[in-house]
Amino acid sequence: MSTEAIAAAKPKRNYNALFGLTLLALLVLLWVILSVATPSFASANNISNLLRQGSMIAILAVGQTFVIITGGIDLSVGAVVGFATVIVAMLINAGVPIFLAILITLLVGVAIGLFHGFGIVKMGLPPFIITLATLTSLRGIGLLMTNGNSISINNDAFQLFSRSSFLGVPNLFWMVILVGIPAYVFLHHSRWGRYLFSVGSNAEASRLSGVNVQRTIYMAYTLSGLCAAFVGVLLASRIGIGNPTQAEGWELQAIASSVIGGTSLFGAVGSVHGPLLGAFILATINNGANLLNVNAFWQRIITGVLIIVIVYFDGLRRRGK
Amino acid sequence: MTSTAQELHPAPTLEPGRTILELKGLEKQYPGTHALKRINLAFKASEIHAIVGENGAGKSTLIKLLTGVMPRTSGDVIWEGKPAALATPHEAMALGINAVHQEVVLCRHLTVAANMFLGEEDSRFGILQQRAMVREAQKIIDDLGFDLPAHVVLGDLTIGQQQLIAAARATVRGTKFLIFDEPTAYLTRKEADQLFTLIRRLKGEGVTIIYISHRMEEVFELADRVSVLRDGTLVGTRNIAETNDAELVKMMINRSIEQVYHKEHFTPGATLLEARNLSGKGFENVSMTVRAGEIVGLYGLIGAGRSEFVTTLYGRHRKSAGQILWEGKEVQVNSEHDAIRLGMALAPESRRDQGLCLNLPVGLNLNLPIYKRISNNLLISSAQEKAEADRQIANLRIKTPTRNALASSLSGGNQQKIVIGKWLAHGAKLFIFDEPTVGVDVGTKAEIYRLFSALLSNGAGIILISSYLPEVYELADTLHVFRRGKLVATHGFHTADHEEILTQALAEKQEKPGGQI
Incomplete structure (x- = not known):
């Protein structure tokens, strides 16, 4: 309890928007450079490809961001994606109507999220631990269910969806918009969004102010599970198989996108546009590196360096330099 | 020595x-x-x-x-x-x-001794001389006249005792x-x-x-x-x-000192809250009533059970026995949410740990309890959100550049105004203030006391917890004294003097040195 203000109170107005614009500028800059540097980057084909690549991580990153804002982390999302491909593939092959198969898969994602909430709220486990546990067990359950084999999906309509475009834009990217707009409204214009921030900032103060902290935690993990299951459906549609080992390491890409997008791992700082931009920046770097024939190993290093640089400069600015 | x-x-x-x-x-x-x-x-x-x-x-x-x-x-x-x-x-x-x-x-998480020598540990060939350090630390502590063990983990001591260790550390x-x-x-x-x-x-x-x-x-x-x-x-x-x-x-x-303790007497109205033989963790068998228009003061040492009593009223902790009556009817308060719905509001003891979301904007902190009211089923009305925040900032004269400034950038007194202010728009009937003026300057204190009067005149009741006797003495219409989890005495406004109240709050303490662990 310092007896006086440490520093001048500076208005932080539009900070989020400003940071978002900076990220957008970075993304556009990358695109301009790559268009000049490689003949194939600006082709319609490649852009569609890029949007498809980035879309799934982008949706994962949005769910992940909700969790991180509460001060938690969801390591299970990659495993949930893989598990969801298995569920949706099995259901479709069993003759369940596509619509129903998708709905059930999404509900499985919700159930996994609720389980995370239960582990954190009722069992008192740290988020890192409970989601790490589901990460490994879900992969195991999926392997048991499939005997370690891939399940080919016998339904062309289902697979056609993720390969098609609407108004010239890949359907997968439309899905980002479908998730992104409600997510934005939820986070920035509903009271539940405010509660995510307040719980991440100070759970005890929120509780004493009448915020239902437990329900808020449940909500964050449920939404993350839901986003992951949705991505699982999209992935199954894209590759045409159900395989529990798919999406290995996607949780880390989702976390990286979120962090590049300005989310603070300490909680209470984050947005929806940030992780979306973060995901597409990562996708662009991978895509560009491929086109420039940069060794795939280097791509990982570049991603790591980028995380350090962006988070470092973001931290500098937040500290008010 | x-x-x-x-x-x-x-x-x-x-x-x-x-x-x-x-x-x-x-x-x-x-x-x-x-x-x-x-x-x-x-x-x-x-x-x-x-x-x-x-x-x-x-x-x-x-x-x-x-x-x-x-x-x-x-x-x-x-x-x-x-x-x-x-x-x-x-x-x-x-x-x-x-x-x-x-x-x-x-x-x-480290022991008292480890803390005392932190950064200049005694080691021989790279191995810590733990026992020697505990002995040495104990000697220093005994020598200073503190009745504290050097081998225990610092976190097991009360905050006051930790402070003494911090002071002892500086002296060596x-x-x-x-x-x-x-x-x-x-x-x-x-x-x-x-x-x-x-x-x-x-x-x-x-x-x-x-x-x-x-x-x-x-x-x-x-x-x-x-x-x-x-x-x-x-x-x-x-x-x-x-x-x-x-x-x-x-x-x-x-400004002169008489202007600080602002006190108006109102005729008490209906009983808002009654505790009957309430017991819980840290207090037992406490009975009291709070009426509209009065300040009920709870005085005692830190750890006397006052905060535990009010947080139990507020649903943060479970009661183990007794009844809580709200406006004459028995109620079950199982969560903070229940308490808030009844019409209670709590401004907790520690701004940092319980009162504020420090790295969020002032406006969000002020609006936190009322988001339900300023949003429809789905969305927050941003016009109302801004208006409510600006209204509280203006009413309470919170010194902040805008409602978007982070709560952490404000001074202690202004932060305390947020902790109190967030309940004013909520329309509570019973306000519980736990140490509302700790670390707050005289000017802000006076403003907070005037605010009490404004609340009372609107028909609210107030429970005021303070370890600072002049504060409860000058403000409380009814003053309850707590000692070791029990309500030991009750006084009307100015019906007892400082010394009597202090003795009641301390009594056992003085006979028993080293208590309070």
Whole structure:
């Protein structure tokens, strides 16, 4: 309890928007450079490809961001994606109507999220631990269910969806918009969004102010599970198989996108546009590196360096330099 | 006392009365704020020099400059006749400048002994001499007259006891210049007395003490001289014998002391809340009523069960026996949510831990309890959100550039206004204030007390918890005294004197040294 203000109170107005614009500028800059540097980057084909690549991580990153804002982390999302491909593939092959198969898969994602909430709220486990546990067990359950084999999906309509475009834009990217707009409204214009921030900032103060902290935690993990299951459906549609080992390491890409997008791992700082931009920046770097024939190993290093640089400069600015 | 003590505190080289540290035109500017303006001040060796001032007057900044936590903007610091840069905490410590902060900055998971020697452990061939360190630490603690074990984990001690350890730690480091920043905010009277004994003893050994406090009676009890800061300017320095309360308060705030405790009496209305033989963790068999238009004061030492009692009323903890009646009907309060729905509001004890979301905007903090009301089923009305926040900021005169500034950027007093202010728009009937003025300056205190009157005149009831007797004494219509989890006495407004109430609150404590663990 310092007896006086440490520093001048500076208005932080539009900070989020400003940071978002900076990220957008970075993304556009990358695109301009790559268009000049490689003949194939600006082709319609490649852009569609890029949007498809980035879309799934982008949706994962949005769910992940909700969790991180509460001060938690969801390591299970990659495993949930893989598990969801298995569920949706099995259901479709069993003759369940596509619509129903998708709905059930999404509900499985919700159930996994609720389980995370239960582990954190009722069992008192740290988020890192409970989601790490589901990460490994879900992969195991999926392997048991499939005997370690891939399940080919016998339904062309289902697979056609993720390969098609609407108004010239890949359907997968439309899905980002479908998730992104409600997510934005939820986070920035509903009271539940405010509660995510307040719980991440100070759970005890929120509780004493009448915020239902437990329900808020449940909500964050449920939404993350839901986003992951949705991505699982999209992935199954894209590759045409159900395989529990798919999406290995996607949780880390989702976390990286979120962090590049300005989310603070300490909680209470984050947005929806940030992780979306973060995901597409990562996708662009991978895509560009491929086109420039940069060794795939280097791509990982570049991603790591980028995380350090962006988070470092973001931290500098937040500290008010 | 013993010879070890003398060895532990190397005798300062200066005789008493000579200047040890001099500030010449010291300035500190933050972006947008001029925190200290041309401070000229000389500290003498072996004096206790109190510094008082409102929140935001520049006291914390001064400490930060002296301990090397932050660089000064301009001006000179002369240490023992030579200019000192004080660019790093390390440099300040090497000179012999140390500080004991209001909130203990030690490692809660390590033992008392490990904390005392943190950074200068005794080791032989790289192996820690743990037993020797515990023995040594125990000797120091015993020698200082603190009845505390050196081998226990620091976090197991009360905050007050941790503070004593922090003070003891500072004394073993060849300190010549020791700064105490509001050390007694969380101490019981007994712990405070032990601390004062330590401070006087250090003075006797030639150490210069800077004592920062909001509590005037402590300043008069301890200090030789007192300096007053206001708005970053040094208003003046007085010998303690040549000044008084009234003069200092006037220097601090330009206002007289009678105006601080603002009290209006209202005719009590209907009973809002009744506790019947309520028991829970930390208190037992407490009965009381709160009526509309009255302030019910709960006085006692920290740990006497007052906070536990109100948090149980508020649904934070489960009651183990007894009944809670709200407006005459028995109710089950199983969560904070239930309590809030009934019409209770709680401004908790610790702003930092329980009251505020520090890294979120002021506006969000103010609106947190009422988001349900200012949103439809789906969306928040952003016009209403802005209007409510701005209204509270204006009404309470919260000093913030905009509602979007982070709560952490405000001064303590203004933060406290947020903690209280967020309930005003909520329309509660019973307000529970737990230590509402800890670490708050006199000016803000007066504003908070006037706010109480406004609430009462609107038909609300107030439970006021305070460890500061003058506060509950001057404000409470009914005063309950707690001791060791029990309600031991009840008084009307001014029907008992300070001494009687103090005795009731302390009674067992004095017979039993070392209690309160």
